[in-house]
Amino acid sequence: MRHPNTDEKDLLRRAQAGSTGAFDELVRRLTPRLFRIVRRMASDAAQAEALVQETWLRAWRALPGWRESGEPIAWLATIAVNLARDAWRKKAPIDFADLSEAEVERATEAPGPEERLEYAQDLGRLADCVQRLRPEHRTVIALRYDAGLEYQEIARTMGIPVNTVRTHLRRAKQQLLSALEAGDDRSAG
Amino acid sequence: MTDRLDELLFRLPDEALPEDLIPRVHARLHALRRREKWQRIGGHLLLALSAGGGAWLLRPQIGSLAEWAPNLSMAGLEQWASGLVASPFGTAVAAASGAVGLGESLSGALSLPALILIGAPATLWMIDLLKQPAGREGVTV
Secondary structure, eight states: OOOOOHHHHHHHHHHHTTBHHHHHHHHHHHHHHHHHHHHHHSSSHHHHHHHHHHHHHHHHHHGGGOOTTSOHHHHHHHHHHHHHHHHHHHSOOOOOOOOOHHHHHHTOOOSSHHHHHHHHHHHHHHHHHHHTSOHHHHHHHIIIIISOOOHHHHHHHHTSOHHHHHHHHHHHHHHHHHHHHHHHHHHHO | OHHHHHHHHHTOOOOOOOTTHHHHHHHHHHHHHHHHHHHHHHHHHHHHHHHHHHHHHHGGGHHHHHHHGGGOOHHHHHHHHHHHHHOHHHHHHHHHHHHHHHHHHSOSTTHHHHHHHHHHHHHHHHHHHHHSOTTOSSBOO
16 A cells, blocks of 8 residues: 655655745645545544645645655655644544545445445445544554555654554554444344 | 455545645645745845944944954854854854954944844854755746
């Protein structure tokens, strides 16, 4: 799931050297991925859009301090996570996402119609479960599965130890499994 | 089940990117850059006014300054510039105390404020110059 892209690093280097065009190109390339990550963490689409915009503005101001140690998307995710934390401090976390049926169906590649339906239902149920997780668990899920970051990078991004990342992820997955199994029991009954 | 959960999590449905989000980000970035540019121009103008005011106050002391000027050397300036890179605050304080010493050696009540009015913007300009990477502005892809 990793997309190591030296071009993006090169763009960031050129932006750091003063190229506004390189930074604008980076906005074009990375906004779709950034939006996906932020949307998973944010309470609604409007908040996600605001967070994405603010992330880019902060990134522009923080550009002189960027170091080449990590992927540009991890650097942006760090800024986005800090902004999201500020937003969560100001108000109680709210629901994650209201996903349309079309999007749930789009993600399925299972062979038969029944399996496809079941798969889509699982995805839909899982998305519902993710939206009910605690903010830090949602963030770990977004960084691991939407951004495709390794544990070390997630730890750096969130400013927490790697073991805490593992703990958050394990607990999040336990909760998701329990919720999915409970759903299965209900449908079987 | 955990493997299946992993697989599902990697395939979680996501919302489509709003069409106008990237243009909106670009518009806000352009506005921010414009604001930064005007703030920079305003800051430089203020510093230039300060330096100009200081020079105007020092007009009667031109003779004394001409006597002091030969003490300046290229090596001394290089040493000062490298000190500014290594420790901007310490060097700025040393420069300020040097300006105080020079001000005391000059006659006239306004000499010291005049030197501060010139020295402060000069130090800030120098720090700004050293902090900016080459071609920070005006470069295009």
